[in-house]
Amino acid sequence: MSITVQHPSADYTGTATIGGRSLQFKDGKAEAPTGTNLAGFRHAGYVLSRGPRLAMMTVAELRQYAEQHEIDLGGATRKDEIVQAITEPTVEQ
Helix, strand or coil, X not given: CEXXXXXXXXXXXXXXEECCEXXXXXXXXXXXXXXXXXXXXXXXXXXXXXXXCHXXXXXXXXXXXXXXXXXXXCCCCCHHHHHHHXXXXXXXX
């Protein structure tokens, strides 16, 4: 698993270096291996998140991911609906 780092400028493409650590961004996003010390980026206003880059996956890949992780997609058919179904916590009754 990796950590996705969101640049403060959503469309930034290039290299950002903070505290001696460099990340390569494309369209405002970069990937770093789990365990990478990214505290400097967090303190500088970057947003860090764990997990797969769902926005980069196709609908077929998202469906496969949901099936592998036993996530009920309900009636989700569009990509944005599927991503929402995967990322939003479910409420068990």
